Amino acid sequence: MVQSSLLEPLPTRKRVAVLLPLPFPYPLEYVVPAGLSDSLAPGDVVVVPLGARRETGVVWEQTTLPPELTPPPPPEIASTRLRPVKEKLDLPPVPRALRQFIDWVAAYTLAPPGMVLAMALRSHMRGTQGAPAAGWVRGEDPPATLRMTPSRKAVLGALGETPMTTAALSEKAGAGAAVIRGLADAGVLRSVLMAAPSPFAVPDAGHRLPVLEGEQDFAARELRARVAERAFSVTLLEGVTGSGKTEIYLEAVAECLAAGRQALVLLPEIALSAQWMDRFTKRFGARPAVWHSEIGQRARRLTWNACADGSARVVVGARSALFLPFRDPGLVIVDEEHEAIFKQEEGVMYNARDMAIVRARLAGAPAVLVSATPSLETLNNAETGRYRHLVLPSRHGGASMPETRLIDMREAPPPKGQFLSPVLVEAVKSTLARGEQAMLFLNRRGYAPLTLCRKCGHRMECPNCTSWLVEHRKRRVLCCHYCEYVTPVPETCPACEAEHSLTAIGPGIERITEESGEAFPEARILVMASDTISGPAATAEAVAKISRREVDLIIGTQIVAKGWHFPHLTLVGVVDADLGLGGADLRAGERTMQLLHQVGGRAGRAEAPGEVLLQSFAPDHPVMQALISGDFAAFMAEEAEQRRPGFWPPFGRLAALIISSESADAAQNAARALGRAAPYGEGIEVMGPVPAPLAILRGRHRQRLLLRTQRTIAVQPILRRWLAEVPLTSAVRVDVDVDPVSFL
Incomplete structure (x- = not known):
């Protein structure tokens, strides 16, 4: 007879999806061990097994995306095949708003979501949180047996309401550390952990108010009103060079600070932050947090944590600052919004200007695009009413153009x-x-863009790319500005061996x-x-x-x-x-x-x-x-x-497929296969395949196809179906560039 206990169903093990910073098309599923079943939540950073190694990832949940961006669901896997989560790391969780943004960027660009996560998680993991400092507060009343010397009285008199470190208390009381330890041994002082001070001072919205008149004052009041609404909107601030656009959008930052929220300002160049920081400090009496590739590991960790706990009230940074974990974002500004450098051209190919608008929409915050020469896409959105439009036609202070x-x-x-x-x-x-x-x-850059032989006409070309080598005379080298190949300037022509025949052109x-x-x-x-x-x-x-x-x-x-x-x-x-x-x-x-x-x-x-x-x-x-x-x-x-009749952007949509391989034949065959499977229909056109203008880049042969659709047709579902129809070998890589900026 079968025992009744054997007939009872086995307890269902809790499953979690974990997104790893690796090029997988979706999160992987794991089971939660008993010890973590009550403590694991979306956003937690965990360690999981992957094959024979351990990987760090983030507990994930499904995000609601527009239908055209929603990827197909991952395959169902039986619980018996799933492996358990190894451990939960003692790190701040990745906020829900940032997880939503990561999913949105991945779906729009057709990038693996793990590679988008990597842009955020690598900064999150870099460095370790230092142990908090210990301080002293009053403990019990001094026992009758304790002799109260002048030094001990000075220590007790120096203590305030907040904890003080040994060094600070010793300096203020004029007493040695031994006196403080003696009071602690007697129970008169008690040791506590001190809260870590914020590395960023709070900018003062009323520190140094600017004098704004006329169009400047009107624009500043409009931007302040958008921030006060605490709702998503997009405003184009267009103004001639020297019209005071920075001073005006800093008033929107001031409104954001007054509301207790956080502001993000994106700049196209790290170098611009030098003069911009001076303007900011003059206006608010404090410096903002800074985020770009050249800050050190400790600064990255401090900035990440300060964004997460809200103490970093204003962040100015490069495009990667979009992936910081803001606690309460209330304003997103993109300065020089027309700059092509906002488009990341490798890895996850995203346009920070466009994704900044998504970040603001997910946060329910206003976005401000700033430029003297707005992009045609932004101007079209303003003209069609998608964006508000503020114009400053004259320079500040009476200066003439x-x-x-x-x-x-x-x-x-x-x-x-x-x-x-x-x-x-x-x-x-x-x-x-x-x-x-x-x-x-x-x-x-450099001394001359081309070096050739006067005798035989040979041109110095990069061995890894189809580009000419640029002479840098001060360093006496020839450089490729695409792959960073460097070689000394030769004394003789590599082709005909003529001596001193190489000459700089241009x-x-x-x-x-x-x-x-x-x-x-x-x-x-x-x-x-x-x-x-x-x-x-x-x-x-x-x-x-x-x-x-x-x-x-x-x-x-x-x-x-x-x-x-x-x-x-x-x-x-x-x-x-x-x-x-x-x-x-x-x-x-x-x-x-x-x-x-x-x-x-x-x-x-x-x-x-x-x-x-x-x-x-x-x-x-x-x-x-x-x-x-x-x-x-x-x-x-x-x-x-000129662009409207052929539905070129901004009146249509573009997406490029860049096929590359170390083998020219493999790249060409893959491109032809994709060309034969190209989608078609009303309002859809595919151009190519053709060799890319840079037909070889970093040793890889490159072919391109370009998908063009009318504005009302989303390219992402078309691209997913198209790529799924053509199996490719591991020798071939296909990079998808939605909304391409460069056509190299």
């Missing part, structure tokens, strides 16, 4: 072997003679610096490029030198185009205004217009009027004519009309 003039390089060419037109040289000399500062801009910023040293021998020259300015500290020192007027001539790449305020700079010369207009990039005109408009905006930001000179071989190009007229709106309207 600089006059822009073209130098036709066909009519005023530079001397042979040089690159500065005599017209530009004379303008710089006149500016320096007046005691004012000038700037030369060329968006090309100008880079080093070559312009060399030419400027000869043309302006008395000028104090400062070069601002990523090669010469490494990190915020070096940037701050460079900015300080310019402000102290220890620099006469600034020569820079695109790092000088963004947000700087140099009041004594009155002339900007663009060495190659045509650079960037070539190629098949649909945004080439828009980007060139934005970049040159921004760099020209550095001139004449104070009392002295400014001037911008553009060296161009194509003065009739629409971009050049728009820069001369200063009519940015008309240029962007024309750009929109």
Whole structure:
């Protein structure tokens, strides 16, 4: 006879999904051991087995996403096949809002959710939390047998309401540590753990109120009102260079602080934080928390924890700051929203501008996009009513916009072997003679973009990429700016072995610096490029030198185009205004217009009027004519009309498939297979496959396909079905780029 106990069902073991920072398409399931059954919750950081190793992950739950973004469910696995969670780590849990955001980013970009988690979890895990300090508080009344010496009385008199460390108490009482230990042994003092002080001072919203008038005051009040609503909205703050956009959106930050909530400000360049931090500190009397790739491990841990407990009230950072665990986000600002650098081009390919709006929507907070030259996508959203639109048409304090003039390089060419037109040289000399500062801009690092042999015509090319090697003469090397391959400049041609036959073709910023040293021998020259300015500290020192007027001539790449305020700079010369207009990039005109408009905006930001000179071989190009007229709106309207008929963004959607392999044949065969399985239908078009413009990158052969749909058709479901139809070998990798910015 079967015993009744054997007929009873086995107890059901609790299952949990655990997301690992690995490229799995969904969280993995585990069972919860008895010892953790009551303490494990979504967001907890745990250790689980994976094969023969142990991995750290996060307990996950299903997130509600829009239908077009919802991925297919993972396969069902019987509980008997599941392995148990090993342990729960003593770390702050990943907040629910951040988990939702991670799921949303993964679903939109079609990236494995674990790889999105990795961007947050690696910072979360980096470093360990130090033990809290011990302090002293009053204990029992002194026993009658304890002799109360003057030193002991001084210690008791020095104690306040809050705990004090031994060192602090000893210093305040003027007594030694032995006196304090004696009182503790007698029970008169009691040891307690002290709360760790916040590493970030609280900014004071009323510290130094700005004087805003007219359009500035109206814009500031509008942004304050959006923050006070405590609801999601998006506002475009568009203003000419020098119109005070930063001061205005800092008033929205002030409103957020007054409401007791947290604010996030995204900047496109780490370097920009130097001058921005000074403005912030002047306004609020304290510095914000900073987040970017160059801060140390301890600062990362402190900032993460301060965001989680709410003590980091304002964070300024690069795009990765979106993945910080804000306790109560009340405002998200994207400064220079048009900048392409907000798009991460490798790994998880996401646009921080667009994901910042998602972050704000999930938090029920307003988002503010800021630019003097907004992207066409943002302008279209403003024109169709999706975003509010605030416009500042004039500079702050009565400063005038600089006059822009073209130098036709066909009519005023530079001397042979040089690159500065005599017209530009004379303008710089006149500016320096007046005691004012000038700037030369060329968006090309190094000495020369191409090195070739005068005898056989051989061009020095990267062995890993289809790109020319750039000469860096100061270091005497040739570099690839895509894979960082470096080789010394050879004495002989690698092809024909001719000696001393290699010559530099075209100008880079080093070559312009060399030419400027000869043309302006008395000028104090400062070069601002990523090669010469490494990190915020070096940037701050460079900015300080310019402000102290220890620099006469600034020569820079695109790092000088963004947000700087140099009041004594009155002339900007663009060495190659045509650079960037070539190629098949649909945004080439828009980007060139934005970049040159921004760099020209550095001139004449104070009392002295400014001037911008553009060296161009194509003065009739629409971009050049728009820069001369200063009519940015008309240029962007024309750009929109050119894109509308073919439903190019912002009137349609794009997604790129980049197929790569170490084998050219494998990449081509995989691309052809995807091409044969390409989706079709009304409002859907697939272009390619074709070799990518950079057909070889870091040793991998690359093919591209481009999916284009009408605005009303989501690309994610189409991409999922398309990729599921074509099995690929492990030798081939397919990267999905939704809303591509670069077409290389």
